[in-house]
Amino acid sequence: MFPKKTLLSALLIAGLALSACSSGDNAAAPSEGGKQAAPGVSVSIEPAAGQNVNPATPITVKVTNGKLSDVTVTNAAKGKAVKGELAADGLSWATTEPLGYGSTYKVLAHATGADGKPVEQQSQLTTISPKQQANANLIPAPASVKDNGVGVGQPIVFDFKVPVKNKAEVEKQLSVESTPKQEGGWYWIDNSAHYRPKEYWQAGTTLKVTAKIYGVDFGNGVFGAEDRVETYKVHDSWIAKADGNTEQMQIFHNGEMVKSMPISLGKDSTPTHLGAHVISDKHEHYTMDSCTYGVCQGQPGYYKSNENWSQRISNDGEFVHENPNSVGAQGSSNVSHGCINLNGANAQWFYQNLGLGDVVEVTNSGGKPLPVWDLYGDWSPTWEQWKAGSAIK
Template sequence: MFPKKNILSAAGILVATLLASACSSGDDSGSPGTSGSGGSSSPATVSIEPADAHGMNPTTPIVVKAANGKLTEVTVTSAKGKPVAGKIAPDGLSWTNNEVLGYGGSYHVVAHAQGTDGKPVEKAGDVTTITPKKEANANLIPAPSAVKSAGVGVGQPIVFSFATPVKNKAAVEKALSVESSPKQEGGWYWIDDKNVHYRSKEYWQPGTTLTVSAKIYGVDFGNGVFGAEDRTETYKVHDSWIGKADGNSEQMQIFHNGQMVKSMPISMGKDATPTHLGPHVISDKQANYTMDSCTYGVCPPDPKAYRSNEKFSERISNDGEFVHENPNSVGQQGSSNVSHGCINLNAANAQWFFDNFGLGDVVEVTNSGGPQLPLWDLYGDWSKSWPDWQKGSAL
């Protein structure tokens, strides 16, 4: 039997040994779930998103992901054997295509990865893209090529015209944009199911650059129609030219960048065929033009029908209103309104007007006795107040 003192000493040694063991940071290589090197070791898993997708939108990216390892190579090949460009992320955990897929395409995906266990893994899959019933192009008015050198006037709306009706107007409108420099407030208005116009709150500032984009590729227009391709164009707004035509005075005052530079006698529409009221925007100009009322449905034997060849003609509406030379009304110019709705000028003034006014420039008509220029009547856009214009958006 040990003395009491020795028993206490032995107990103290045991406690000290246990404490020393508990505070020790020795090798724990035998712990379950760990390797001898202190890290986990597992086979890689690879996923392809969307997985075996059939009929996906071509703008949806193919994404390949790796877990418990890193991607070493990914190839995506079309049915014709053409590779699709893509890139593995710097961390090696994902790959995404950076080349847009095509409509009605089939693509084969093969991914290679290496797990933390050092072993290679392969994953393959297939995806197909939708085949539209019809593809829609974003046709721009005015045609950028037609105004590349001259630019457009301060009243010019930007028009996207589609060959087929647009059902999903909000989706399409979201894909359209007009960036103005300097910045000016503007908005879209759907004239009908095929045409959407963009105008600023006020006339464009002279010298403005307009960058117009339609990011419509892959956009669902509805009824099986999808956007054909994206496009971006640039317009330049030239100096401000505004004609103020007054039916009471039978004069048209010409303002260049806000300053009146000329006044010329005119003859506007007679009582039976009055010129429309409000701002008109020039949409076409021809040095020689045959005016035929049949083009807008007024044909002989209607007493309002006419057909004549005119010089220096600039269209200000789509139903037959022009600013042009008319030698037959020179005697009435400045005193009475006798035309079929056009604004008549003498030869010298007509040529001067033709030389200085172009697409997008404005003719504001007052006191004509006619109705307001309709919104649809290319371009009746400025007949709408800004609050009413904003109501024409699909968003």
């Protein structure tokens, strides 16, 4: 005869053994005919329902154990459907156009399971509302150079006109593709991203410029307004070399010197900046006013005069232009306020042959190097210094 405790233990062990051999609630129930039942269809929607969704993120719908039959994404306020595409295998769907800022979208998906049963899934999400939006403003404006193209010295500038805190994140979305391929890089000046090649562009180069900034977080509540793609064409190489020692300016077309002309650079008190300048604007008739760069009427050095055949080479009042008053000094002494003075015939020739993006290199002027921030002072830094100006380290 067993003791009571031993008999009770034996009965418990036997009960556990019987339980392990039987089917419980977690086991798959057989369907009719003893076959395994098909698993249920599952539909997932991303991004998940909620607030502050980035509008550049596509809405995707995926199905398992079934196939999607249709999906609609609708702007709740406007009632307008967002374009999307169903994959050929019926397992996924995605929007094919970006969402809008500060908008609510309703998602409705229908699918059919492997068992033939229909399933419906719904979701609702709201996109972020930026405090401010940043546009990809381009300098030079593509329309302004559409017919004539740009010169070999032309930097490409995205001027965002708003504070850019996350410069590295923005720069990652900017690109300049050159054909033929040439090495280049970005350099930030305040809230503008400048791009130039290591050397001057090759004549005939095509530049595809892209800013994929829609939905990009610039920081401090600022987001990119829209993407932009533009194309520039680089025309023939025109490089002028103005020498303050010889008081001559030699003009090179595609590497060959085609003309030399006497000049007068800036006098000792207002010397012309040294280095490579880039033509940024041109006017057949132009009123030059020193007040535009801070020297106004009543101050020493103030001037205001009407000049012909004027081409701007810096943002602080330096031009290449005709000056009848300095013809006697041209070729012998520097008497200007910083401009490169020419006689009428040479100024007209220069105006008719050179234009936006062409280069004027100044040597031996007695001036300081053109500052990098002075509109197109982009060629003042060495290549190593230029690369260091990128926000991506």
